[in-house]
Amino acid sequence: MDDARMMDWLIALHAGLPRLGPGRDTATRRALADCVGLPATPDILDVGCGGGASSLVLAEATAGHITAVDRVPLFLRELRTRAQSRGLDGRIRPLVADMHAMPLRSAAFDLIWSEGAIYIIGFDAGLTHWRSLLRPRGWLVVSELSWLTDHPPAAFLDSWREGYPGMRNVADNLAAASSLGWEPVGHFPLPADAWTIDYYGPLHARLPSFRADHADDPEAQAVADMTEREIALMADAAGICGYVFYILRRAG
Ligand SMILES: C[S@@+](CC[C@H](N)C(=O)[O-])C[C@H]1O[C@@H](n2cnc3c(N)ncnc32)[C@H](O)[C@@H]1O
Structure with a gap:
């Protein structure tokens, strides 16, 4: 199966789920x-926003405007529906775009957010290429899969x-951020069950109907098998690897 087919199946498997990666409101x-010190109505960019798990929280927690970027139109339609039902659609602008080349003005944002998605471009590349979109001293907040031990099984x-x-450990990611012109403001690991329960719970529950709907398709079954293997592996990941939030500030 080529990467594009695999991606199509993963999109089908994740359609409608509350979140598309590990995380918790x-x-x-x-x-x-x-x-600390964000403007009263910040301009926020959510990169790889999916169905809006973080965009919706950011819109509720601030008075800001959120540009929500994803390359999958289906996920952005879900985000739009969710934003409408919460009365937040006036402050969330869904934008179909590739995170490698977003059609956005430079210095347009106070805060760039990306949960579970910077790995797609790469941690260092994201820190490098997204920087010009931020105003001076703006913030970049990302969650990134990181080693939590020096001796993983x-x-x-x-x-x-x-x-x-x-994938790197926390110290190496912080050092990379500093060397790329970012001031580390804080970092903390997501609780392990923000992955195993909040993300995998609904995904695991979806698998039987996904398998049944595509019973004759070996590619769909292979994607379901792969997902089950990942869920089984990550059940024991606490303290070994997990998502870590990095809160960074543009040094200049
Ligand atoms: C692991 S999901 C995380 C989604 C969301 N942040 C969340 O926590 O639910 C990664 C997201 O990145 C999007 N994505 C993948 N490649 C992308 C690209 N090149 N440009 C923009 N978005 C992309 C996917 O469609 C997906 O919605």
Whole structure:
């Protein structure tokens, strides 16, 4: 199966889920609270927003305007519906775009947010290429899969060496951020069950109907198998690897 087909199946599997990656509203709010001194009505960019798990929280927690970027129109339609039902659609602008080349003015944002998505461009590349979109001293908040131990068990090393070879530990990500012109303001790990329960719970519950709907399609079954293997592996990941919030500020 080529990457594009795999992506289509993953989109189908995730359609309608409350969040498309590990996270939790309280963690989003905690990271936002670290951005001390944000303007009263900040301009916020949410990169890889999916169905809006964080955009909606940011719109509720601030009086700002959110530009919500994703390259999958289906997810942005879900975001629009959710924003309308909460009366937030006037302050959230969904934008279909590729995070590698977003059609946005430079210095247009006070805060760039990206939960579970910067790995797509790469941590260092995101910190480098998104920087010009921020106003001087603006904030960048990302959650990034990170090693939480210096001695991961072989099963995790083997799996993530293939799945995310660029994964680093927290100290190395903070050092990389500093060397790329960012001031680390704070960081904290997501609770392990923000992955295993908040994200995987609804995803796991979806698998039987997904398998049944695509019973004759070996590609769909392979994507379901892969997802089940990942869920089984990550059940024991606490203290080994997990998502970490990095709250960074443009140094200049
Ligand atoms: C793991 S999901 C996280 C979504 C959301 N932030 C959340 O926490 O629910 C990654 C998101 O990035 C989007 N994405 C993947 N490649 C992208 C690209 N090149 N440009 C923009 N968005 C992309 C996917 O469609 C998906 O919505």
